[in-house]
Each structure stands twice: as structure tokens, then as C-alpha cells.
Amino acid sequence: MSEKILVTQSSMPPLNEYVDLIEDIWQSRRLTNMGKYHKEFQAELKKYLVTENIELFTNGHMALELSLQAMNFQNGRNEVITTPFTFASTTHAIIRNGLIPVFCDINFENYTIDVSKIEKLITDKTCAIMPVHVYGNVCNVEEIDRLAKKYELKIIYDAAHTFGVRYKGISTANFGDISIFSFHATKVFHTIEGGAACFRNEKIGKKLYNLKNFGINGPESVEDVGANAKLNEFCAVMGLCNLKHIDEEIAKRKIAYDRYIENLSDIEGLKLNKIPDEIQSNYAYFPVVFDEKVFGASRNEIFDRLAKNEIYVRKYFYPLTNSFECFHGIFDVSQTPTALYVSNRVLTLPIYSELDLNDVDRICKIILELKK
């Protein structure tokens, strides 16, 4: 009980289930390069994510980066509309492709891209929109679709947070031209490290397959300047094991989630993340936005007080990606005021399947003791 509590804890399948499959890999000596378990895992994911088209990667970031490359934008069209309220990966994927991120603000309702502000940012150089389903909250996919059609733009969703999430019954793998997932150890579902891109167009799928294998497209032919981003067999097997238990994992997260809601509902100055009826959630994160003027304590004070009690929450996402030092001030954070507001006030509280409900109560008690 009085042990350190971190913001997340990786889910682990029963060890024997993993070892059984590892033994088979040992015998076969086939460790990577789209082996038997890579194929099997891919097939199982198609079922779980309800999608026909999925390519696996060594991590979510490479899925994003190579998805942009696969689009092969032409004619000097190099601007990608995105948000700064995300993990470094989203923005880096754009810049590492030689493209320019154009930052759109987020909405205060669910922290995803503010669709009312996209149109003003579209120029004749815009090639794509890269929105993020932040915290597993689904973007306004209908409006984004409409804009993309109207201006002939591609849509690549950073769906890293939405494994297992459904919107109006539809798996988030099925929105946009491509939706990418992360299977990092800290995510709801993981393969230690891993990721996937779910795509609509067969040609893009072939491209993605080649790009993760150096751009090799035949025994004596290299068509693209690809990377190496293949998911290895040990990771594929971890995915197969975790996938068997994923529904149970999500159900356990919901119990912790509901306990937080019980403790923290209707507290002035404290905004919780609402899950609308049309969303089937994966309870990936528990973000809380603190308004210091009303609550009486700042986000940083709460962060520090929890840390004194060995509870390590996260300022997620802080800082905004458009303020990273690696960009040397070329972006203007005042262009995304809602993102800036939330980023300065948000904490994500610990949530994972094995989180003890007594610990949830204790975390909430420490927070509420700071209320003035």
C-alpha cells in the first residue's frame, strides 16, 4: 500500500503463456523478418481491431513516420495540420519527413483538434491533417472527413491512445487514410515495443510493408529509401499473449476509472474527462485539469504534494510540442491558446489494471486536501 505508485504499470500475461511460445521461437531460430508469429499476430489484430488492412512496426513512431513517407506528397505540398497537445512523436514524424507542422488549437471539451479552426489554416501547400485521439478521446472524425474531401487532403490519425476504442460502434482503426497505434510497454495494450498502421488503400499497404524493410520490393530491387522498422517475433508473441487478456485488462481499468469518478465528481475547479455514450473507452488515461483560481492549488503544487507521498503522476502533455527547445522558437504557442491553457493545468493520474482501489482513494484524498 505505501509502495511507490507510478502513473502506469505494464500489463504482463501469465509467464508460462509467454514461455510456451518463446520455446517455439527458440526451436525454429526464426527471430524476425515477418516470421510465423508476426503473421499470426497480424491476423489476430485484424479481428480485434475490425480492420482488413494492418501493417506491423517496431514501434508507433515508425508507423507514423513511414505512413507520412508512404503518402509521397508531391508538387511542393508540404504542410501538415496537426496539434501541439500530443507526445513528441506526432510532431517529430512530420518534421523528420521534411514536412512542416501547422499547429491548430484543441477544443476544451475533449482536447482533440478544434475542427472549427482547421479551415483557416488550409493553404495550397497543405497536404494532410494529422489529428490525435488524445487520451483515447475520439476526434470529430465526420467533420475532419468532410474537410479532407473538400480540400483533397489525406488524413493520418495518431490513434496511439485508442487501442480497443470504438466510436458509434466503429473501431478507431477505420478512420482516415491511415490510423496508427502504439504498442509501447506503457500503453493499454503492448508488445514491449511495437506499433501498427491501419490503412484504406492496398497500394499504401504495400508501400508500408516495403518501407519498414529498407524499401526492398523484390529480390534484386530497392524502390524506396526505407527504414528498418520490422516487429520481431518475441514482440509479436508478447502481443499474442496480451491480446488474449485485453478485454479483462480494460474491464479492470474501468473499475479504477469509476472509483476516481466517484471521488472527484462535482468538485469545483477540477475538470474531469467525460466519456460520451457514443464512445466505448479503453480507460487509457485519467486526465484532470485544475483551475488554480477556483480549486485553490495549482497543478504543480498538486504534482509536488503527490510526489512527496511517492505518487508519481504525469504532466501529460506538458510542454506543448510547439514549444520544444529543439525547434528554437520557430513556432508560436500563443497561436494555440487552449492547448497552452490545458498543458499548464493538466495532470494524468495513475491508472492501470492492478491499481488498488484503496490507492485510488488515497490519491484523491491527497488532492482534495489541497482544495481551498
Ligand SMILES: *Cc1c(COP(=O)(O)O)cnc(C)c1O
Ligand atoms: C506513444 C505515442 C506515440 C509513439 O509510440 P511509440 O510506440 O512509443 O513509438 C505516438 N503518439 C502518441 C500520442 C503516443 O502516446
